[in-house]
């Protein structure tokens with residue numbers, strides 16, 4: 001029983017999660033100009049934290065198996081069911097576990113960002129892109145085939161920190177996700193409308209000039225990768241909590257690297273507001289395709305399962321061909337209000353004109 | 357001796373494959389002077405600046421800045437010590453505004469993301485930087501265009517943006533690589549006299565690379581003439597201009 005229609009919930013959840021992840025991508029790719037083709041790596045890091053850690057902590061606290069057997073399909077659903085009963089009774093514990101996990105996800109995400117920054121210091125463009133892409137795939141494949149982490153191909157259930165809310169669980173969880181995605185938007189806006197954001201864009205425009213003007217590009221890249229990865233990991237952890245389960249095969253490079261790229265390119269690379277719009281549009285269209293693909297089936301000459309992939313792929317090609325800057329192109333950014341800058345300008349201009 | 361000089365190169369050599377672009381060049385820029393480096397196209401002037409600022413690695417020789425050996429340092433370390441340069445072919449930050457281009461030449465604590473998030477920690481510095489940037493922009497006649505993205509500027513304006521960025525960085529030594537190329541003579545004179553006034557006001561030093569000796573020579577304290585990778589002659593402007601080798605290079609060819 002939900003107050004909001006399921007299709008709207010579905011759109012809002014996808015929007016929130018993808019907004020967080022696409023904003024993080026935009027900071028790295030749009031602002032810093034890095035070929036971040038391994039976004040899935042930090043997303044899966046967050047998912048792994050949420051899938052592997054809170055359940056184990058609770059299992060440890062309440063005397064259930066918490067080692068490799070925690071993730072085994074024979075035990076996992078039973079343990080998590082028990083844990084969920086405990087969580088249902090205790091809102092405080094639920095909230096505590098939820099927040100602690102998010103913090104851990106962001107910290108581990110930051111660490112992963114740091115690790116990816118090591119090759120990023122030396123490699124350029126395509127080489128870096130391929131390296132990041134490969135790193136993402138490697139972690140996904142390890143989590144998929146090494147079952148003690150998150151149950152391998154069968155996955156694990158994740159303790160549900162929203163269960164205590166009762167019948168409106170999905171609505172509540174959706175609203176929490178939406179709120180957090182807006183917090184991320186505000187944080188990212190602040191970060192990018194600052195000397196940090198300016199330095200990233202300057203580096204993107206000319207590495208040699210920013211180096212001559214005193215910036216160590218290795219350090220700037222490291223900053224961007226750490227911040228971006230920790231935000232993306234937050235997105236991964238939130239998605240895992242929402243769905244209540246975690247299976248590595250969900251985290252493909254298609255859905256968590258290339259889709260965010262498509263959303264960013266559609267909305268406007270280097271423009272956070274554009275990203276909001278891009279994610280929203282894509283998610284809505286995608287949701288309608290998924291919902292109504294049964295209806296469309298007779299009219300397409302292939303399995304309609306592929307419709308949403310076809311749509312995203314087509315969209316990427318069309319955007320790249322006809323509007324590479326996206327719906328809302330990048331705009332000049334003012335670190336302080338334009339009015340204030342103008343005031344500084346007018347107080348200085350006249351007396352300081354060129355001395356002959 | 358070396359304390360009189362802000363920059364000293366000792367037999368610096370830079371080769372590109374079989375071509376020796378800079379051939380055992382030794383120059384010295386005295387503190388608080390405008391030292392000019394002139395020479396025909398392809399003489400190796402820009403290459404020498406690139407080697408001095410760490411953009412290229414020297415094949416041989418040493419570069420000393422402010423009594424410190426900077427031969428092996430990357431450009432950003434050299435900036436930190438107080439040495440910046442402009443690019444002969446402007447390298448603006450294309451999508452940044454004119455104002456932001458100048459701001460990007462000054463470092464801010466707010467470039468650390470942990471500090472960037474707390475606006476109160478960098479806003480004061482930012483306002484000061486904006487004031488300084490506008491000051492520079494008005495000197496080079498670009499303040500009206502402060503909110504235009506750099507890619508919309510014309511060639512001469514981009515040259516001036518290069519100059520404004522370098523001057524705003526507040527360095528001890530600024531290498532200006534043909535700062536007035538393509539700029540009309542009246543304006544060029546203004547810029548160069550402003551450079552001289554900055555030299556006095558901030559005790560700065562300049563290495564000025566210029567082709568247009570008719571305009572630039574009066575603003576120089578000392579001149580090096582370079583040709584085919586080598587220093588041909590050096591001296592006060594009035595002496596150098598009478599040197600037969602210089603006359604040969606500039607007129608006789």
Ligand SMILES: Nc1ncnc2c1ncn2[C@@H]1O[C@H](COP(=O)(O)OP(=O)(O)OP(=O)(O)O)[C@@H](O)[C@H]1O
Nearest residue numbers: 372375377395396397398399400401402403404444
């Ligand atoms: N990156 C490079 N790779 C190969 N050759 C180069 C490179 N940079 C410069 N050269 C060559 O080195 C020589 C010196 O060039 P440089 O640009 O230093 O001359 P310049 O004195 O600055 O000339 P101009 O007055 O035209 O600016 C030229 O023959 C040039 O073609």
Ligand SMILES: [Mg+2]
Nearest residue numbers: 401402403444
């Ligand atoms: Mg040159």
